[in-house]
Amino acid sequence: MGEWIEACGSDDVEEEDVIRFDHAGRVFAIYRSPDDEYFATDGLCTHEHVSLADGLVMDEIIECPKHNGRFNYKTGEAKGAPVCVNLRTYRVKVEGGAVFVEV
Amino acid sequence: MSKHFVIVGAGEAGARAAMALREQGFDGDVTLVGGETHLPYERPPLSKDGMVAEVFAAKTIATAERLVDAGVAFRGGVTVAGIDRAGKRLEMKGGSTLPYDKLLLATGASPRRLAGVEGERIVYLRTIEDAQRLRGALGPGRHIAIIGGGFIGLELAASARARGAEVTLIEALPRLLSRGVPAGIAARIQARHLAGGVRLVFGDPIAAIESAAVSARVTLESGMCIEADMVLIGIGAAPNVALAEAAGLTVVNGIAVDERLQTTDADIFAAGDCCSFPLAIYGGRRVRLESWRNAQDQGNLAARNMLSAGEVGASVPWFWSDQYELTLQIAGLADEGALTVERELAEGSILFHLSADGRLVAASGIGVGNAVAKDIRLAEMLIGRRARPDMAALGDPGVRLKVLLSQGELA
Numbered sequence: 137m138g139e140w141i142e143a144c145g146s147d148d149v150e151e152e153d154v155i156r157f158d159h160a161g162r163v164f165a166i167y168r169s170p171d172d173e174y175f176a177t178d179g180l181c182t183h184e185h186v187s188l189a190d191g192l193v194m195d196e197i198i199e200c201p202k203h204n205g206r207f208n209y210k211t212g213e214a215k216g217a218p219v220c221v222n223l224r225t226y227r228v229k230v231e232g233g234a235v236f237v238e239v
Numbered sequence: 240m241s242k243h244f245v246i247v248g249a250g251e252a253g254a255r256a257a258m259a260l261r262e263q264g265f266d267g268d269v270t271l272v273g274g275e276t277h278l279p280y281e282r283p284p285l286s287k288d289g290m291v292a293e294v295f296a297a298k299t300i301a302t303a304e305r306l307v308d309a310g311v312a313f314r315g316g317v318t319v320a321g322i323d324r325a326g327k328r329l330e331m332k333g334g335s336t337l338p339y340d341k342l343l344l345a346t347g348a349s350p351r352r353l354a355g356v357e358g359e360r361i362v363y364l365r366t367i368e369d370a371q372r373l374r375g376a377l378g379p380g381r382h383i384a385i386i387g388g389g390f391i392g393l394e395l396a397a398s399a400r401a402r403g404a405e406v407t408l409i410e411a412l413p414r415l416l417s418r419g420v421p422a423g424i425a426a427r428i429q430a431r432h433l434a435g436g437v438r439l440v441f442g443d444p445i446a447a448i449e450s451a452a453v454s455a456r457v458t459l460e461s462g463m464c465i466e467a468d469m470v471l472i473g474i475g476a477a478p479n480v481a482l483a484e485a486a487g488l489t490v491v492n493g494i495a496v497d498e499r500l501q502t503t504d505a506d507i508f509a510a511g512d513c514c515s516f517p518l519a520i521y522g523g524r525r526v527r528l529e530s531w532r533n534a535q536d537q538g539n540l541a542a543r544n545m546l547s548a549g550e551v552g553a554s555v556p557w558f559w560s561d562q563y564e565l566t567l568q569i570a571g572l573a574d575e576g577a578l579t580v581e582r583e584l585a586e587g588s589i590l591f592h593l594s595a596d597g598r599l600v601a602a603s604g605i606g607v608g609n610a611v612a613k614d615i616r617l618a619e620m621l622i623g624r625r626a627r628p629d630m631a632a633l634g635d636p637g638v639r640l641k642v643l644l645s646q647g648e649l650a
């Protein structure tokens with residue numbers, strides 16, 4: 137079991153969007169889906185370690201800003217070239233208007 | 240009997256096509272023939288991180304293990320010398336032959352050469368070997384002369400400065416990047432190179448380039464002389480069409496294919512830098528792209544169509560370049576535009592190009608890191624949908640482009 141860390145306010149992320157969260161030297165990406173659920177993955181692309189938070193979220197896909205590698209941010213699955221290594225995902229909960237990530 | 244699909248050229252397009260054939264469920268034989276001895280590798284890093292990194296490491300597209308797992312027979316270091324279309328087999332350099340049922344030509348492009356300029360101190364940049372030679376010539380106290388202010392030359396200039404080398408870049412025209420990049424963005428890139436300490440020389444044609452054992456000399460028509468440890472020539476690339484031409488396939492600035500990537504022989508396809516194709520979004524205008532994503536997209540499309548999908552390409556051209564902390568991204572072809580609107584972002588700016596009738600046809604952005612990436616991606620989708628977004632909204636950074644995209648769906 138990991139530790140629950142407060143990442144951001146629930147309003148800090150727009151619907152169908154993503155923000156970056158840095159914690160203890162690690163980079164995470166926090167997503168809010170179009171149906172208002174929150175998710176978290178590793179924040180750096182598995183291709184060239186670019187911050188995914190500059191990328192575009194569409195439905196359940198995050199697209200890397202650098203070369204458009206795509207991942208399903210709910211499962212972490214890499215959706216094809218140039219990315220072939222999945223993203224790690226983390227459990228998320230929303231409490232009192234804040235988003236917590238289990239790191 | 241099981242079918243045999245052969246791919247000539249193990250670069251971005253060829254390697255992607257080989258993997259895509261399997262992803263699409265093809266259960267025949269796949270052979271990927273590559274003239275280079277390396278496993279398929281990415282070229283973009285050769286002028287960027289690969290040039291700057293302490294230790295050079297090629298970025299492979301597919302490891303040996305992945306190729307084996309996918310059941311792709313990779314034959315590296317093998318050059319195809321001819322295509323016997325009637326007998327449906329390839330003739331290899333060295334004399335052996337290889338039969339095919341369907342063939343994909345993904346032979347890429349080669350740097351344009353400056354006629355008569357040869358020697359140990361002259362280098363072009365396309366392969367791992369080229370990159371390694373150049374790396375050896377970069378460092379404090381070294382001086383590199385770059386001929387050509389296109390992407391390869393500019394990326395190399397930035398990387399050489401990062402390695403502490405002196406750089407003189409010589410461009411025959413009055414400005415950088417005159418092909419495909421708007422003047423305002425080229426000016427921003429120019430300013431960054433000047434700030435970075437690159438010496439730029441414009442509009443002074445080359446009179447001579449001499450390469451000796453330890454150094455080279457570039458003489459310009461004005462009489463200016465540049466002594467350098469190495470001269471990089473980056474004056475564009477020409478498609479590798481010799482095989483196709485000898486086999487009687489139609490060649491028009493590249494191996495001519497239709498929107499399904501089929502050549503004039505129904506069993507032969509072509510993809511990537513080597514081919515020219517009609518771009519549907521611009522009314523079928525025939526173009527040849529030298530872009531990494533196009534090579535991937537076409538590798539995928541060729542694989543599907545070798546399996547008789549009959550699918551028409553619908554991608555919007557997309558290109559990026561990294562120089563210093565800046566990234567440039569261009570979606571679409573800017574020369575299709577008649578009007579422009581600019582959007583200023585916190586750390587970058589985007590120029591939208593619209594046709595006279597208000598369609599978004601291209602977007603060129605430059606910014607720090609990935610500042611422009613999201614908007615360029617959304618612009619690409621708008622271009623693909625041939626949307627006519629409101630010009631005021633495009634210019635207003637307060638309006639999210641995603642909103643325009645959903646409006647486009649309603650219209």
Ligand SMILES: Cc1cc2nc3c(=O)[nH]c(=O)nc-3n(C[C@H](O)[C@H](O)[C@H](O)COP(=O)(O)OP(=O)(O)OC[C@H]3O[C@@H](n4cnc5c(N)ncnc54)[C@H](O)[C@@H]3O)c2cc1C
Pocket residue numbers: 247248249250251252253272273274275281282283284285286317318319320345346347348364365366391479482510511512513528529530531532534557558559560561
């Ligand atoms: C230094 C550099 C930096 C770049 N940076 C960017 C960038 O930032 N952004 C971008 O979008 N694009 C960039 N590009 C362009 C991008 O790399 C190319 O568009 C892409 O590699 C094209 O892929 P391809 O498979 O068509 O051709 P290639 O990658 O050139 O592969 C073709 C392969 O075919 C082989 N071949 C040719 N003829 C034969 C034969 N007869 N028999 C066997 N093998 C043969 C060649 O040896 C080669 O290995 C860059 C290119 C270079 C060189």
Ligand code: FES
Pocket residue numbers: 181182183184185186200201202203204205218219
């Ligand atoms: S860095 Fe993410 S796709 Fe290349």
